Amino acid sequence: MAEKKAKEQWWKNSVAYQIYPRSFCDSNGDGIGDINGIRAKLWYLAKLGVDVIWLSPVYRSPNADNGYDISDYYGIAPEYGTMEDMKALIQECENCGIKIIMDLVVNHTSDEHPWFVEAKKSKDSPYRDYYIFREGKAGGPPNGLKSCFGGSAWEYSEETGEYYLHLFHKKQPDLNWENEAMRKEIWRMMNCWIDMGIGGFRMDVIDKIGKVPDQEIVENGPKLHAYLQEMHRETFGGKNLMTVGECWGADTENGILYSDPERKELDMIFQFEHIELDQAPGKQKWDLQPLNLKCLKQSFAKWQEALGEKGWNSLFWDNHDLPRIVSRWGNDKEYRVESAKMLATLLHGMRGTPYIYQGEEIGMTNYPFTGVGDLMDVESINMYWERKRMGYPEGDILKSLRTKARDNARTPMQWDGGHEAGFTEGTPWYTVNPNYTEINAKQSLEDPDSIFYYYQRLISLRKEQPILVYGDFELLCPEDGKVFAYTREWEGEKWLVVCNFYKEPAGFSYPGEGRPILSNYGQDSLVQLGKMELRPYEAVIFEIR
Ligand code: GLC
Numbered sequence: 001m002a003e004k005k006a007k008e009q010w011w012k013n014s015v016a017y018q019i020y021p022r023s024f025c026d027s028n029g030d031g032i033g034d035i036n037g038i039r040a041k042l043w044y045l046a047k048l049g050v051d052v053i054w055l056s057p058v059y060r061s062p063n064a065d066n067g068y069d070i071s072d073y074y075g076i077a078p079e080y081g082t083m084e085d086m087k088a089l090i091q092e093c094e095n096c097g098i099k100i101i102m103d104l105v106v107n108h109t110s111d112e113h114p115w116f117v118e119a120k121k122s123k124d125s126p127y128r129d130y131y132i133f134r135e136g137k138a139g140g141p142p143n144g145l146k147s148c149f150g151g152s153a154w155e156y157s158e159e160t161g162e163y164y165l166h167l168f169h170k171k172q173p174d175l176n177w178e179n180e181a182m183r184k185e186i187w188r189m190m191n192c193w194i195d196m197g198i199g200g201f202r203m204d205v206i207d208k209i210g211k212v213p214d215q216e217i218v219e220n221g222p223k224l225h226a227y228l229q230e231m232h233r234e235t236f237g238g239k240n241l242m243t244v245g246e247c248w249g250a251d252t253e254n255g256i257l258y259s260d261p262e263r264k265e266l267d268m269i270f271q272f273e274h275i276e277l278d279q280a281p282g283k284q285k286w287d288l289q290p291l292n293l294k295c296l297k298q299s300f301a302k303w304q305e306a307l308g309e310k311g312w313n314s315l316f317w318d319n320h321d322l323p324r325i326v327s328r329w330g331n332d333k334e335y336r337v338e339s340a341k342m343l344a345t346l347l348h349g350m351r352g353t354p355y356i357y358q359g360e361e362i363g364m365t366n367y368p369f370t371g372v373g374d375l376m377d378v379e380s381i382n383m384y385w386e387r388k389r390m391g392y393p394e395g396d397i398l399k400s401l402r403t404k405a406r407d408n409a410r411t412p413m414q415w416d417g418g419h420e421a422g423f424t425e426g427t428p429w430y431t432v433n434p435n436y437t438e439i440n441a442k443q444s445l446e447d448p449d450s451i452f453y454y455y456q457r458l459i460s461l462r463k464e465q466p467i468l469v470y471g472d473f474e475l476l477c478p479e480d481g482k483v484f485a486y487t488r489e490w491e492g493e494k495w496l497v498v499c500n501f502y503k504e505p506a507g508f509s510y511p512g513e514g515r516p517i518l519s520n521y522g523q524d525s526l527v528q529l530g531k532m533e534l535r536p537y538e539a540v541i542f543e544i545r
């Protein structure tokens with residue numbers, strides 16, 4: 001029975017790796033990463049030891065939002081390759097024991113999707129109700145809903161004189177989930193991908209599909225969970241796949257609703273509470289405030305407890321929408337290696353499924369942007385001009401962008417110290433971070449003390465040690481503003497994870513002695529835990545004796 005459960009819940013001891021295909025590896029010199037580029041690097045992922053690839057969108061798209069605006073769910077974007085390449089990738093991954101989870105972007109389509117092209121032509125189109133069209137009010141949009149990328153969420157549509165809803169770019173019209181025919185189309189599409197042998201789905205902004213635009217309800221709408229249960233029933237239910245929903249609006253209460261297996265919705269969600277701790281309360285991500293470590297500890301501990309018995313957590317620092325963690329909360333200068341390993345220890349030591357974003361495993365950093373001309377992302381560019389108009393000083397805007405822009409994560413993967421970091425033989429679609437001569441995968445693979453090998457060890461520990469996967473979590477010293485420490489307990493065993501979050505040395509004490517399992521300073525002899533002095537960014541996992 002226990003074995004059956006473990007097999008069904010393979011995603012619990014798995015580690016996922018996110019690929020942003022445009023920036024991962026270019027196989028044909030056009031400067032754009034592609035599917036064959038991913039195939040050429042599977043050995044690298046196998047060496048790292050990951051079990052799952054979360055593949056950001058490779059579907060046909062006009063790329064208003066780099067593939068998160070899909071014009072054909074059944075077709076591969078020509079710049080990424082062909083359906084044959086995709087099938088080969090799935091097969092080759094399977095040969096390496098890696099499953100692919102596809103990005104499922106069904107809150108919206110591209111405005112170039114045939115449904116929308118038809119829908120906007122006439123009020124009588126059978127596709128009209130697949131989207132959300134409304135009459136304007138007093139010569140303006142129907143209401144005050146705002147787009148996540150700035151400005152109104154309503155766009156006037158000439159053809160019929162009505163407005164349509166787009167919670168993101170105006171080229172990303174929102175789908176109307178109230179429409180049953182539309183939902184059926186989505187189930188059909190998902191089943192088609194499942195039949196092709198994929199391992200599951202990462203669901204883009206899925207907490208918005210239950211929106212009630214007329215009441216200005218966007219996230220966590222009244223029918224959200226009913227839609228997810230229907231999706232489960234109609235598509236992946238009983239098929240032993242992995243599902244993770246992106247839920248910016250989640251709290252621990254609805255976190256359980258999504259991921260309690262008995263409710264038959266999703267396996268886990270991405271929640272962003274920790275990610276929002278360095279933004280001024282009630283403001284935007286661009287309004288910076290320093291991270292308070294005590295709040296970070298509280299937040300993680302709350303989720304660890306809430307999704308302990310029922311439900312499941314996903315663990316992540318980075319993705320294609322977030323700045324690089326080593327620059328954000330580590331130290332991307334003299335302690336880059338130590339702090340990157342510390343952050344990895346802290347995260348991978350907790351209960352949940354860890355996700356690594358491409359380049360994180362070699363400690364890639366933010367990009368030193370010097371002006372708006374360096375940016376490519378719609379969100380960043382819109383914000384720049386919006387804040388310019390509002391009179392913000394140029395220096396402040398650039399500081400926010402350097403700290404938070406999504407562009408930071410989207411520069412090409414740094415493979416080696418050669419031409420364009422080994423990403424392409426041509427000219428990359430986006431500039432390579434100038435630090436590629438020092439920070440690259442080749443260098444990491446040659447150095448036994450590299451961040452890469454540290455991640456490799458963390459990943460294999462999760463395979464060898466059920467305590468890391470299932471053990472109970474307990475936060476220690478919540479009031480300590482420098483050290484993040486917790487224990488894990490499982491079948492009479494107890495592990496202690498201690499991380500000095502900062503550059504200054506810090507003290508910590510715990511009764512008894514500990515045998516180091518893994519440490520970023522190479523500590524390997526038995527340690528008296530009574531009075532420890534932690535070095536800058538020191539992190540150790542101990543087995544308590
Ligand atoms: C998600 C994606 C992001 C995209 C947005 C709209 O947040 O991760 O990249 O811009 O949804 O699809």
Ligand code: CA
Nearest residue numbers: 026028032034
């Ligand atoms: Ca290419």
